[in-house]
Amino acid sequence: MLRAPRKWITLVALLLCGGVAHAQVAAEQMIWRQVDPENLVFVELLDGRFVLELNPRFAPKTVEQFRRLVLSRFYDGLSFYRVIDGFVAQGGDGSDLGELSSVPELGPEFEISWDEEIPFTSAQESDLYADETGFIDAFPVARNFKDGKLWLAHCPGMVAMARGEEADTSRTDFYIVIGQAPRYLDRNMNVFARVIEGMEVVQNIRRGEANANGIISVDTDRSRIRTMRLGSELPEDESLKALVMDSDSKPFRKMLDDRRNRKQKFFHNKPPKVLDVCQVPNPGKVTQ
């Protein structure tokens, strides 16, 4: 029995139901900020590209070292050697596995101090892991009131340096969060970037076995980094422009409000008026 009219209403409802759909609707009126090419990293794998935005506000020394490594072609040809589905994809030269490395270790850049001048947009007070969550420069962040600390939150798509037991042992190898936000790592890692485009390419990175803790021992079995380039080093005629949402704007705040207050008839049990900062789709746009 064809019931097209009802079904087309259905489709609309499903579209509204989609998390990304909400962002799309809001995106039309969204205000966008152009990413400084110095903070843009294009990562070409064999089967696709993803794009990072670096965050010098939170991790200036890590960003500086990462930029230097990219410029020296350090990552070209290296692979993702520890990939745990639902957790992280870790890439680099495997120096964390006992390989030689002459690259200097980085000090901890786990958090910064709260400053009223920072353009913070609140997402949620009394979040499970922090007094408040929100966005700064479109990056998901969290903060504590008492100690006045502010940090980048371990949401899907966030990028941090791997390290050993000591706080100052970050060096070259990095991981991308690919599963439910491991927020217990917050304030413990040098988080320094986020994926602004191509998260589906990241999700395609070959996994290791869970009982080997994700380590893929055969090098040729791993997803490989063909090239990694800074936006600022692309030749003029290939140069790409990246835009991200301006999280310090009215349309962005409205998008957060709409997600916190779902008014659609689709919701027969109204969801609690809360927002998981890691469940806000917030991709960038990369264009010629």
Place this chain on the structure above:
Amino acid sequence: MLRAPRKWITLVALLLCGGVAHAQVAAEQMIWRQVDPENLVFVELLDGRFVLELNPRFAPKTVEQFRRLVLSRFYDGLSFYRVIDGFVAQGGDGSDLGELSSVPELGPEFEISWDEEIPFTSAQESDLYADETGFIDAFPVARNFKDGKLWLAHCPGMVAMARGEEADTSRTDFYIVIGQAPRYLDRNMNVFARVIEGMEVVQNIRRGEANANGIISVDTDRSRIRTMRLGSELPEDESLKALVMDSDSKPFRKMLDDRRNRKQKFFHNKPPKVLDVCQVPNPGKVTQ
């Protein structure tokens, strides 16, 4: 400069740091429960297999209809036609897009009533989306104290029926959560299963474009379901045994405790003693 001893300590620290690693360590002493073959579904895609456990305790009519559809080979050859990275992979015949369907609609099975007899293991009180979260039969659940309702939580790997705006419009098409838990959908959908093996295969399902709300219009571009079979219909010599963790056991509770109280030296800022029910790795084991 080779500093092997420190680096090997490093490796141990990184292993402990891994979410899955924790589950692995605990897994050795874990108590396992065999899944009833009636509740097992083997889904063969062209490039791999994933395995579902159905949950008749929470969604008996949905499970009954899904079993019937599997037995009638309804899903064989169908595809995942709406796939939004970071959100859901939706498969079926596209009846939600206005296609004909003679399969009856299902009533809402959004939640059940709290009952002291149900083997509930607490994960977290005052969760952002509910008064308490926990596990029942190894499925992530949430409950509210005042209204005494209990429901399956929209964590990664959970499976629910798609529907239209009306609560009773579920039919055949289903979605698998593939991104940060969209908990705002809790208590609004017929959640009826979870992926107990092969989540990396699910993550490999081809995505649609975000600005088309994930819809992949060209059928041949979609990831396809080769076959879907119930555990109970496999011939004796091919029959597979599936084990899942017994969430009503001491080792499981200890695993949750260990994740809530991270004592490793790796954590220079001790994480808050909280637990996101959707961030507990809890896969099953499928063996001959």
